[in-house]
Amino acid sequence: MIPDEHRKFLEEHRLCVVGFNRKSGPPALSPVYYYVDGDEIVFSTQATRGKAKQAERLGEVTLCVLEEQLPFAYLTVYGTVRVDHEGAVDTMMRAAGAMTGSEIPEAARPGFEQRAKEENRVALRVTPTGFFSTRTVAPKAG
Amino acid sequence: MNAEERQDFVRNHRTAVFGYQRKANGPAMSIVYYVMDGDDILVSTMAARGKAGAVRRDSKVSLCVLDEQWPPTYVVVYCDATVETEETAAVDLMMRIAGVMAGNPMPESVRPMVAESARREDRVVLRLKPYATFYTPPRHVNSPADLPTLTHETSASIPW
Numbered sequence: 001m002i003p004d005e006h007r008k009f010l011e012e013h014r015l016c017v018v019g020f021n022r023k024s025g026p027p028a029l030s031p032v033y034y035y036v037d038g039d040e041i042v043f044s045t046q047a048t049r050g051k052a053k054q055a056e057r058l059g060e061v062t063l064c065v066l067e068e069q070l071p072f073a074y075l076t077v078y079g080t081v082r083v084d085h086e087g088a089v090d091t092m093m094r095a096a097g098a099m100t101g102s103e104i105p106e107a108a109r110p111g112f113e114q115r116a117k118e119e120n121r122v123a124l125r126v127t128p129t130g131f132f133s134t135r136t137v138a139p140k141a142g
Numbered sequence: 143m144n145a146e147e148r149q150d151f152v153r154n155h156r157t158a159v160f161g162y163q164r165k166a167n168g169p170a171m172s173i174v175y176y177v178m179d180g181d182d183i184l185v186s187t188m189a190a191r192g193k194a195g196a197v198r199r200d201s202k203v204s205l206c207v208l209d210e211q212w213p214p215t216y217v218v219v220y221c222d223a224t225v226e227t228e229e230t231a232a233v234d235l236m237m238r239i240a241g242v243m244a245g246n247p248m249p250e251s252v253r254p255m256v257a258e259s260a261r262r263e264d265r266v267v268l269r270l271k272p273y274a275t276f277y278t279p280p281r282h283v284n285s286p287a288d289l290p291t292l293t294h295e296t297s298a299s300i301p302w
Contacts, residue, residue: 027169062168
């Protein structure tokens with residue numbers, strides 16, 4: 001279950017930095033657009049990309065969900081992650097909707113299907129297991 | 143972006159997601175302001191906080207440096223980090239960080255107040271020495287009409 005206070009923040013935003021542990025060295029970090037589907041946070045990637053491989057290998061991920069204006073409030077989400085090979089097109093369309101700020105019309109689905117196939121797209125579905133947040137406050141000059 | 147452009151990107155921004163591996167589960171991630179000291183990146187934190195403890199345990203950290211534009215562009219910087227505990231350095235860094243947060247340098251008149259905060263919070267300096275960067279161009283869809291021309295690029299880490 002995602003607590004109401006965190007669900008509100010997650011649903012009001014759309015961009016997060018995804019963090020995976022690497023086999024050695026510091027974590028891999030990259031921004032993605034996401035959406036909330038029930039108790040899962042979902043985003044699109046390619047099956048051959050690091051994120052999908054790390055999801056398969058580790059099963060654990062961290063998301064740092066960002067406000068889009070300074071000072072950035074943020075919510076860090078710790079969770080388990082699974083690779084969904086079936087929902088790639090729907091995920092691309094919903095993530096694109098998050099990017100555009102409005103639902104993508106069904107008429108655009110063939111274009112997404114083609115791109116999902118060309119790019120070997122998958123959906124990564126994150127189930128939150130813990131949350132961390134602080135609000136940063138910028139001081140005033142002088 | 144080539145190596146020089148990535149370095150310029152880091153030098154010309156001020157916020158990043160700071161990531162480090164935890165003993166178990168996914169990495170810890172939090173947003174920080176930073177300043178540059180030559181090629182080093184400086185981050186202020188408290189000695190008792192997770193970031194300082196993590197760096198003492200494992201020097202490898204990542205920064206995902208964000209621009210403040212939309213859609214966002216980013217550069218990931220992989221670094222070797224150390225903890226510096228000297229009080230004057232901690233206060234100097236807090237003054238600089240407060241300056242970048244505010245968008246203007248802090249006047250010397252606030253230094254005693256900042257020094258008191260540094261003592262009370264047991265502030266330390268995290269010194270990050272970058273050794274590699276990672277970057278991919280932002281991909282953005284403003285409408286379905288953008289789909290046919292949406293770029294798709296892969297990238298790789300390159301040395302700092």
